[in-house]
Amino acid sequence: MTENTAPKAQIDLIDGSWVEPSERLAPTLDDPNTGEFRQHQFATAPSDVERALAAAHELHVSGVWEDAGIEARLALLDRLADGLDARVDELGYEDAMANGNPLRVAMQMAGYLGPRVRSARDQLLEVGAGRDLAADGRQVRLLRRPLGPAAVLAPWNAPTFVGVAKVASALAAGCPVILKPSEWAPAGCQVVAEVLASALRDLDLPRALFQLVHGAAAVGAQMVSDPRVRAISFTGGGAGGRAVAAAASPHFTALQLELGGHNPAVVLGDADIALTARGLVDGMTKLNGQWCEAPGKVLVHHSLHDQLVEAILDQLGQLTVGHCLEHGTDVGPLAHASHRDHLTTRIEDLISRGGKALVANDLPHLGGWFLAPTIIVGAEAAASSAELFGPVVTIHAVATDTEALAATAGPETGLAGFVFGTDLQRALAVAARVPVGEVRVNGCKLADLADGSEQTFWNAAGIGGHGPTDMVRFFQGSQVIGVDDQQLPI
Numbered sequence: 001m002t003e004n005t006a007p008k009a010q011i012d013l014i015d016g017s018w019v020e021p022s023e024r025l026a027p028t029l030d031d032p033n034t035g036e037f038r039q040h041q042f043a044t045a046p047s048d049v050e051r052a053l054a055a056a057h058e059l060h061v062s063g064v065w066e067d068a069g070i071e072a073r074l075a076l077l078d079r080l081a082d083g084l085d086a087r088v089d090e091l092g093y094e095d096a097m098a099n100g101n102p103l104r105v106a107m108q109m110a111g112y113l114g115p116r117v118r119s120a121r122d123q124l125l126e127v128g129a130g131r132d133l134a135a136d137g138r139q140v141r142l143l144r145r146p147l148g149p150a151a152v153l154a155p156w157n158a159p160t161f162v163g164v165a166k167v168a169s170a171l172a173a174g175c176p177v178i179l180k181p182s183e184w185a186p187a188g189c190q191v192v193a194e195v196l197a198s199a200l201r202d203l204d205l206p207r208a209l210f211q212l213v214h215g216a217a218a219v220g221a222q223m224v225s226d227p228r229v230r231a232i233s234f235t236g237g238g239a240g241g242r243a244v245a246a247a248a249s250p251h252f253t254a255l256q257l258e259l260g261g262h263n264p265a266v267v268l269g270d271a272d273i274a275l276t277a278r279g280l281v282d283g284m285t286k287l288n289g290q291w292c293e294a295p296g297k298v299l300v301h302h303s304l305h306d307q308l309v310e311a312i313l314d315q316l317g318q319l320t321v322g323h324c325l326e327h328g329t330d331v332g333p334l335a336h337a338s339h340r341d342h343l344t345t346r347i348e349d350l351i352s353r354g355g356k357a358l359v360a361n362d363l364p365h366l367g368g369w370f371l372a373p374t375i376i377v378g379a380e381a382a383a384s385s386a387e388l389f390g391p392v393v394t395i396h397a398v399a400t401d402t403e404a405l406a407a408t409a410g411p412e413t414g415l416a417g418f419v420f421g422t423d424l425q426r427a428l429a430v431a432a433r434v435p436v437g438e439v440r441v442n443g444c445k446l447a448d449l450a451d452g453s454e455q456t457f458w459n460a461a462g463i464g465g466h467g468p469t470d471m472v473r474f475f476q477g478s479q480v481i482g483v484d485d486q487q488l489p490i
Contacts, residue, residue, distance in 0.1 A: 007039040008094060008187040010214045013197055014048050015055035016207025021045065021214045025183065032100040032333040033323045033368040041183045043215030049222050055208035056149035056176040057228040064206055066146055066174050070129055073172055074121055076199055076209075080168065081117035083195035088113070091188050095160050096324045098185035100333040100369065101287050103325050110188075113164050120168035123472040133482070140482030146174030147254055147477050148230030151223045153244070154181045155235045156335055157290040157389075160188030165471065166233045167192070167210065173475035175231060176209050178223060182236075183216040184336055217243070227251040231475050234258070235292075238387075238412065238460060245463075256464035256474050258457055260292035261415035262387045264408035265444075266430055267308060268401065268421035269301035275442060276420040277311035280393065283418070283444025285319065285331050285373055289391035290339075293416035295444055297384045299404040302397040309358070309377055309395060316373050317360035323368075331361075331391060333368040340369040343390040347374060350394060355379035381407040401430055408434050414461030418444055437465060 007029060012019045025041040044052075059065060065072075084091065092107035101109075130143035150170040154163035159181055170177045181189035193212040200207055213219055217240075224232050225247040233256040234244045241259040248255055265283075267276055283295040300308050324332035334340045347357055359372040373391035376384075384394035398404045408417060417434040419441050421427035431439035437455040454467035464474060 005093075007097065008190050010039075010042045010186050010190060012044050012048055012214060013193045013210070013212040014052050015211065016197070016200070019048055021048075023215070025216060027183070027338075029098075029184070030336065031097065031368065032335055033325070033366050035337065035367045035369065038097075041216070043183070043219055044213040046222060049213055049219055052178050052211045052213055053149070053223070053226050053228050056178055056211065059176045059206050059208040060146070060148045065176065065209060068205075070124060072203075072205065073124060073174065075203055076171060076205060077117055077121045077124070077168060079199035079203060080171075080196060081114040081121070083199060084117065084164065084192070085114040087191055087195065091160055091191055094187035094191065095158075095185070096332070098159060098187055099157055099288070099290060099335040100324050101290075102329045102332050104327065105287065106324075109158065109161050113161060116161065116165050117168040120165070120172045120472060123169070123469050124172040127469050127472050127476070133480075135482060135485070138483040138485060140480065143479040143481065144473075144476045145479050147475055148175065149228055150175040150177045150231040150233065150475055151229045152177055152179045153220050153224070153232070153234040153236065154179065154189060156182035156184035157287060157292070159185035160192060162235050163189045164192055167196075169471035170231070170233070170475045171210070172472045175475045176211075178211045178213060178229075180213050180215065180220055180223060183214065186214055220244070221247055224248050224253070229253060232256070233474065241462060254474065257462040258292065258415075258464070259460065259462040260387050260389065260412075261436070261461040262296045262385065262410055262412040263293060263416045263418070263436070264410075264413060264434065265295040265298045265393075265418035265420070266401075266404045266408065266434070267298060267300035267304060268419065268423075268427060268430065269303055270422045270426075271301075271304060271420040272422055272442075273304060273307050273311050276308060277315045279418070279420065279442065279444045281312055281315040281319075281373075284393050285316075285391050286444070286446060288332055288334060289373070290335060290389055291446070293438070293446070294389070295393055295418055296388050297381070297407075297410075298393050298395045299381065299398050299407050300395060301404075302399055305395070305397040309375065312375055313358060313360045319361060319373070321361045321370060321372065322364050323366060331373060333370045334390060335369070337369050339390070340371055343371060343388065343392065346386070346388060347376065347392060350376050350379050350383060353379050353383040355383070355394065385410045385412065387412050405430065405433050412460050414459030415457060416440070435459065437461065
């Protein structure tokens with residue numbers, strides 16, 4: 001087991017200066033494996049948030065960064081990618097201890113950070129700064145310009161990866177960025193801030209180009225309600241997303257909201273039971289089930305219901321639930337006590353609605369925030385309507401494809417879905433009718449299905465989406481400039 005070292009201190013980066021946040025919050029950051037105290041949560045003082053906002057605004061209106069051109073952005077992204085590559089071990093450890101993900105998984109995610117920044121670099125090259133338009137000899141140009149200061153609010157479940165992806169895209173677009181990591185998982189983003197601060201210094205770039213603040217809802221509210229912020233990218237829960245949208249609405253600030261969802265899985269009557277069970281178990285336990293595209297509501301043809309339940313329990317029984325730093329651990333603890341308690345309450349509610357909870361794993365006696373992977377059977381499909389966000393799925397028998405598809409729709413459906421079946425054309429036809437942004441057939445993996453994949457956040461899953469250039473383009477506005485045509489009739 002990797003040694004449990006002291007957590008990384010939370011320090012703000014305000015206009016190039018490191019500043020200790022002055023406000024201590026009530027919740028604490030505890031070891032998710034043992035429940036032992038590790039660190040207090042801190043929040044940036046409102047006056048320091050204001051300094052960050054003012055510095056970002058001043059940099060944007062000066063035009064210094066926009067005028068520096070694409071080559072300067074590419075150099076910064078290259079330096080960021082290389083710096084993250086050099087600190088994979090530290091980043092993986094901090095994320096594992098923040099959210100309970102098994103260390104080997106957290107290390108794998110940390111290894112994707114550098115490539116994700118290079119992806120933003122490629123997107124910048126594809127989007128460019130503008131292009132000439134055909135206009136019968138007149139000079140007309142379509143420009144891609146940064147919208148202005150960007151606020152990035154990262155979640156706690158994949159805190160560093162999501163934070164890096166958004167920050168890299170905003171920097172590629174030419175926006176000054178202020179990053180606020182989740183108050184539950186600040187350490188990985190703290191490392192990212194160190195890498196970026198070093199890069200800005202070494203490249204002699206404006207210090208206000210990237211800033212870091214800490215805290216909970218109050219800090220986020222100050223950022224997203226400020227009219228100087230012109231683009232907001234938030235990943236989190238529905239309640240948080242609605243609060244961000246309400247705060248931003250008076251200024252019509254550009255919004256990208258990824259709010260998760262209660263993701264349906266349709267198991268057709270011809271599905272391969274073994275493959276289906278492996279896929280669903282992979283999906284429900286990946287990141288300890290704490291990922292926004294995890295399967296949550298399984299709709300299985302009634303002829304396969306009992307076989308599928310048995311197969312899933314068998315697959316779960318082969319997994320080890322344990323300390324997130326142990327190399328043999330497949331499923332670690334949940335991120336914090338309040339989330340474990342919330343999920344336990346959700347399970348109890350489903351049981352009160354006629355469900356029965358089935359588990360196949362013993363829990364370690366460590367005192368942390370552990371929850372055995374759970375399947376809930378017997379409840380009506382309509383009772384399973386809200387995202388679970390943990391190693392839990394509900395399973396419901398259906399008689400027809402039409403019944404299954406009807407049950408996929410719900411108040412929190414819109415992000416992802418899954419279909420299992422051996423007749424691939426039938427499975428793909430069903431997938432095309434599930435009202436979500438991405439549907440995977442015969443699997444529950446996390447990476448994009450293919451190069452060029454595009455995914456919109458449908459319904460309550462949010463605003464915006466993911467695509468080859470969507471992340472960079474979100475932070476940009478289009479502007480057409482040119483010589484008018486005096487021959488136009490009107």
